[in-house]
Amino acid sequence: MSASYEFFKGLYKENPIFRVLLGLCPTLATSNSLQNAVGMGAAATFVLFCSNFIISLIRKGVPNKIRIPIYIVVIATFVTITDLTMQAFTPALSKSLGVFVPLIVVNCIILGRAEAFAGKNNVWLSMLDGLGMGLGFTFALSLVAIIRELFGTGRLWGVPLFGSGFEPMLILILPPGAFITLGLFIGFFNWLEAKRAQ
Numbered sequence: 001m002s003a004s005y006e007f008f009k010g011l012y013k014e015n016p017i018f019r020v021l022l023g024l025c026p027t028l029a030t031s032n033s034l035q036n037a038v039g040m041g042a043a044a045t046f047v048l049f050c051s052n053f054i055i056s057l058i059r060k061g062v063p064n065k066i067r068i069p070i071y072i073v074v075i076a077t078f079v080t081i082t083d084l085t086m087q088a089f090t091p092a093l094s095k096s097l098g099v100f101v102p103l104i105v106v107n108c109i110i111l112g113r114a115e116a117f118a119g120k121n122n123v124w125l126s127m128l129d130g131l132g133m134g135l136g137f138t139f140a141l142s143l144v145a146i147i148r149e150l151f152g153t154g155r156l157w158g159v160p161l162f163g164s165g166f167e168p169m170l171i172l173i174l175p176p177g178a179f180i181t182l183g184l185f186i187g188f189f190n191w192l193e194a195k196r197a198q
Contacts (some may be wrong), residue, residue: 007128010136016109017140017182018189023109026100027141028178034157037145039093040100041138043082045131047104048113050078052130055118062119071114072105079104109137140185147181148172 016022023044030040054074062070083101086094094101104110113133118126149155152172154162171177 003125003128006125007132010129010132010134011139012136014133015136015140015189016133017137017144018186019193021186022112023107023137024182026103026107027144027182028175030097030100031141031144031148031178031181032152032173033096033149034142034145035093036096037141038138039086039090040097041134041141043086043097043101044104044107044109044137045134046082047075047078048110048130048134048137049127050130051075051110051114052118052126053123055114056121056123056126059119067119068111068115071111071119075110075114076105109133144178144181144185148177152177 010016012019014020017024017027026040026044030036051071051074055071058070058074079102082104083094086097086101113129117129121129146156149157150161151169154160154166154168169177172181
């Protein structure tokens with residue numbers, strides 16, 4: 001396993017949202033604006049990176065029977081740091097993301113990377129894996145949010161981009177719009193993979 005592969009696999013080949021279909025709940029809930037998507041992605045990336053680092057450091061000393069509770073305690077520590085930092089420095093974003101920041105503790109992407117990768121690999125590769133997966137999650141969230149915000153409100157990052165005659169597709173900022181947009185992206189990436197395999 002090369003270091004570059006471990007970093008870049010999260011961006012496309014094993015993208016948590018588009019290829020592995022993990023973390024769909026926060027994706028659907030927080031992708032109604034690009035600002036929310038980037039905030040959620042940054043929070044998840046920080047937690048992934050730090051928890052992978054710590055878990056790979058302690059992996060040899062963790063008894064197999066209690067590894068999951070220990071992993072959850074490590075993840076919860078970094079989620080708490082993230083949540084309190086966001087409340088202190090970006091209160092509007094913290095309020096907008098609501099319960100989805102504390103729910104990072106049980107996000108299957110975070111625990112999945114801890115169990116499948118950080119618990120079995122060295123610190124350097126685990127850090128690259130966490131960073132790559134986090135950036136892949138942020139990339140996917142941002143793509144979905146750009147489509148939803150742009151065509152659902154006519155804005156991007158809160159800035160109006162179209163004239164007064166623009167008729168927004170309001171369904172895109174509602175929950176059904178999240179499902180439709182995400183489904184189209186997943187279909188597109190599956191089509192790309194099928195073409196690449198031919």
